[in-house]
Amino acid sequence: MTTTDIPAPTARPPRSAPASERRPAREREGAAWVFLSPWVLGASVLTLLPMAVSLYLSFTDYDLFNAPRWVGLRNYTQMFTEDPRYWRSVLTTLTYVVVAVPLQLALALVVALALKNMKRGKGFYRSAFYAPSLLGASMSIALVWRAVFNDGGTVDNLLGTGGWVNKPGWALLAVALLTVWQFGAPMVIFLAGLQQIPAELYEAAAVDGAGKWRQFVSVTVPMLSPVLFFNLVLQTIQAFQVFTPAFAVSAGKGGPADSTLVYTLYLYDRGFVASHMGYASAMAWVLLLVIGVVTAVLFRTSRSWVFYASEGDR
Amino acid sequence: MPGHRTKGFCAAAAALVLCAVSAGCGGSGESVGGGKVVLRYTWWGNPDRAARTEQAVALFEKQHPNVRVQTSFSGYDAYKQKLAIQATGGDAPDVMQLDYRQIDQYASGHVLLDLGKVKDVLRTGEIDPGLLATGRVDGTQYAIPQGRGTETVVYDVKAWQASGVPLPRQGWTWNDWADAVRALAKKTGKPGATDPGQSEDAFEVWLRGQDKSLYTKAGGLGFTAGDLARWWTFTDRLRREGAVSPAEQTTQLDGSVENTPLGRGKATADFNWDAPSSGYRALVPTGVALAPMPSGEDGTPGQYFKPSMFLGVGAHTGHPKEAAALVDFLLNDDQAAKILGATRGIPVNETIRKDTAAQLKDFDRTVADHQASLEGTLKDPPQAPPSGDNALQTTFQRDYDQVSYERMSPREAAENYVTEAKAELRS
Numbered sequence: 001m002t003t004t005d006i007p008a009p010t011a012r013p014p015r016s017a018p019a020s021e022r023r024p025a026r027e028r029e030g031a032a033w034v035f036l037s038p039w040v041l042g043a044s045v046l047t048l049l050p051m052a053v054s055l056y057l058s059f060t061d062y063d064l065f066n067a068p069r070w071v072g073l074r075n076y077t078q079m080f081t082e083d084p085r086y087w088r089s090v091l092t093t094l095t096y097v098v099v100a101v102p103l104q105l106a107l108a109l110v111v112a113l114a115l116k117n118m119k120r121g122k123g124f125y126r127s128a129f130y131a132p133s134l135l136g137a138s139m140s141i142a143l144v145w146r147a148v149f150n151d152g153g154t155v156d157n158l159l160g161t162g163g164w165v166n167k168p169g170w171a172l173l174a175v176a177l178l179t180v181w182q183f184g185a186p187m188v189i190f191l192a193g194l195q196q197i198p199a200e201l202y203e204a205a206a207v208d209g210a211g212k213w214r215q216f217v218s219v220t221v222p223m224l225s226p227v228l229f230f231n232l233v234l235q236t237i238q239a240f241q242v243f244t245p246a247f248a249v250s251a252g253k254g255g256p257a258d259s260t261l262v263y264t265l266y267l268y269d270r271g272f273v274a275s276h277m278g279y280a281s282a283m284a285w286v287l288l289l290v291i292g293v294v295t296a297v298l299f300r301t302s303r304s305w306v307f308y309a310s311e312g313d314r
Numbered sequence: 315m316p317g318h319r320t321k322g323f324c325a326a327a328a329a330l331v332l333c334a335v336s337a338g339c340g341g342s343g344e345s346v347g348g349g350k351v352v353l354r355y356t357w358w359g360n361p362d363r364a365a366r367t368e369q370a371v372a373l374f375e376k377q378h379p380n381v382r383v384q385t386s387f388s389g390y391d392a393y394k395q396k397l398a399i400q401a402t403g404g405d406a407p408d409v410m411q412l413d414y415r416q417i418d419q420y421a422s423g424h425v426l427l428d429l430g431k432v433k434d435v436l437r438t439g440e441i442d443p444g445l446l447a448t449g450r451v452d453g454t455q456y457a458i459p460q461g462r463g464t465e466t467v468v469y470d471v472k473a474w475q476a477s478g479v480p481l482p483r484q485g486w487t488w489n490d491w492a493d494a495v496r497a498l499a500k501k502t503g504k505p506g507a508t509d510p511g512q513s514e515d516a517f518e519v520w521l522r523g524q525d526k527s528l529y530t531k532a533g534g535l536g537f538t539a540g541d542l543a544r545w546w547t548f549t550d551r552l553r554r555e556g557a558v559s560p561a562e563q564t565t566q567l568d569g570s571v572e573n574t575p576l577g578r579g580k581a582t583a584d585f586n587w588d589a590p591s592s593g594y595r596a597l598v599p600t601g602v603a604l605a606p607m608p609s610g611e612d613g614t615p616g617q618y619f620k621p622s623m624f625l626g627v628g629a630h631t632g633h634p635k636e637a638a639a640l641v642d643f644l645l646n647d648d649q650a651a652k653i654l655g656a657t658r659g660i661p662v663n664e665t666i667r668k669d670t671a672a673q674l675k676d677f678d679r680t681v682a683d684h685q686a687s688l689e690g691t692l693k694d695p696p697q698a699p700p701s702g703d704n705a706l707q708t709t710f711q712r713d714y715d716q717v718s719y720e721r722m723s724p725r726e727a728a729e730n731y732v733t734e735a736k737a738e739l740r741s
Contacts, residue, residue, distance in 0.1 A: 063419075063701075065420070066422070150566075163562060253711070254712075255565050256562070257716050258716070269708075272398060273395060274708075
């Protein structure tokens with residue numbers, strides 16, 4: 001383990017040794033290591049090492065019980081050419097991303113706009129809308145969600161639609177709604193962004209005869225675009241990794257009829273249910289690559305629509 | 315963790331960090347304050363089994379004042395996953411309940427203790443040698459069967475009687491069963507049974523009724539896509555007719571009786587193993603009865619007696635003696651047997667079985683009678699399934715989902731399953 005990399009002697013600060021003048025740089029470096037050590041430990045042991053192991057495992061056949069067996073690229077080729085369920089999970093995840101992210105951002109923006117000009121009770125509403133983001137990721141809420149959308153549940157009683165979570169065409173929407181409902185984090189960021197927009201711009205626009213909609217399109221959107229971009233990147237990355245809601249709403253099975261079998265859920269299934277850890281690791285690395293590529297593409301397109309105020313000064 | 319405070323805060327903190335980062339630290343069966351040995355004992359089951367198990371464990375603790383037993387249980391699906399994760403993390407419980415399907419994988423994966431090492435504590439002399447052998451892998455005893463179980467038709471007896479449909483009887487065939495659920499649906503207005511299409515267990519009984527099997531002796535697939543397509547066509551037709559539960563109900567099955575259509579009051583009958591069927595009593599107020607599984611059309615029985623579940627000891631337990639003592643207590647103690655009854659199947663200890671047979675009450679009596687009625691009419695059980703089967707059970711349900719939601723024809727889904735199964739069994 002890499003724990004031994006940390007220079008142990010420096011962990012004892014030589015309090016009664018003014019001789020440290022001789023090696024002040026080493027001392028300072030030592031102090032830095034002491035303060036950094038929790039992070040270094042965490043990063044190396046809990047992140048880098050597992051990543052390295054996972055990369056290695058992705059080229060092996062590993063059932064958790066017996067030693068990993070090197071199979072080269074077989075996991076990857078199997079994934080792309082022989083596993084229809086893999087592609088179904090890819091498609092499900094893409095559908096989910098395309099549905100959940102815009103919905104969530106739109107809702108966050110609408111609520112942020114409504115809250116921006118609110119005079120009284122702003123703090124209360126802000127907290128109220130933010131609360132689901134804190135609670136929503138928990139398993140208990142996801143289970144409540146399942147009960148609400150199950151047959152005989154609240155939604156069924158109100159709308160008479162039967163249980164959404166048991167209808168292949170609807171179950172993914174129920175999962176997406178759980179995510180959309182947690183729009184608090186982007187909302188708060190939007191709110192901060194909105195408050196940064198100088199009031200003069202609106203005044204100037206109003207003087208030029210711009211109505212509310214025109215002001216929104218010509219002032220708010222461009223001025224907010226960096227924040228919008230930030231939220232978009234963050235939420236997209238998160239959406240690709242959705243797991244808890246899909247797991248809980250489908251009772252861990254990705255059903256009905258694989259309709260909520262999102263990528264990470266299938267990954268979990270391969271790894272922990274079918275004991276194909278090598279295959280699951282390979283899936284994880286493909287996901288990492290895809291998220292990297294998608295983020296890069298978003299950054300590339302951002303050049304044409306994200307407006308930074310400083311650029312205007314040039 | 316033992317608190318060596320004298321060695322200073324630094325040491326403790328360092329130990330804590332190291333402990334946190336090396337997942338195996340502590341492991342199972344470590345001692346806690348008071349010098350008591352702590353054993354972790356996990357099983358799957360229903361609340362009825364839980365109540366009785368707690369009672370038996372309390373008695374064990376009374377007899378062994380130096381031991382404390384931490385118990386935990388859940389439904390089968392959740393249990394299966396959790397145990398796999400614990401086992402592979404080197405953190406298997408000291409005593410664990412195992413299924414026939416898990417023995418092979420867990421034994422070859424060095425998760426289970428060789429019980430030969432604790433044979434002076436754990437007595438097996440009164441267990442039928444044939445039954446005992448089912449817990450052996452490559453000649454080593456890794457687990458001990460806890461009881462004998464058999465698949466059964468469990469039904470809401472009042473509702474069935476009221477409908478006027480003839481009650482299930484010995485030797486009835488799958489066609490008789492289909493006619494019965496059709497008639498029940500017509501008379502009662504709700505499906506006659508849970509759709510058995512998703513159940514690998516029911517499929518196995520149906521296959522065996524035609525002298526086929528799930529797996530070959532060599533651990534390959536014992537049936538063809540054509541066989542499976544015929545089974546799924548059969549169940550799918552009944553589903554379309556409304557004779558068995560609709561897809562929305564069937565998909566909610568997770569191995570617990572609470573989430574079955576019969577348990578939710580949405581069907582009249584179900585297939586289940588006999589012992590866990592006691593769970594239906596709390597859910598079906600009018601009471602349930604057990605009947606034999608349908609036979610093949612020529613009368614070949616597909617049903618069989620199988621070791622219902624096993625007890626194993628974790629290979630890395632810190633207290634093999636105490637763990638073995640707990641297993642011994644659960645299997646061979648008269649008092650424990652009285653408390654546990656037939657909740658895990660009829661006891662395996664021959665003396666206890668004979669002694670307690672007369673004292674069995676309520677549902678235990680029902681299970682015992684059910685098994686007695688089948689004695690001598692069934693064929694030999696299949697050998698333990700190969701390790702890949704563990705994952706295939708889930709695949710089976712998933713593929714049938716595609717049929718019952720009408721996204722694939724029975725033929726397509728069956729071919730999918732067979733392809734996946736072959737890959738799974740090869741790896």
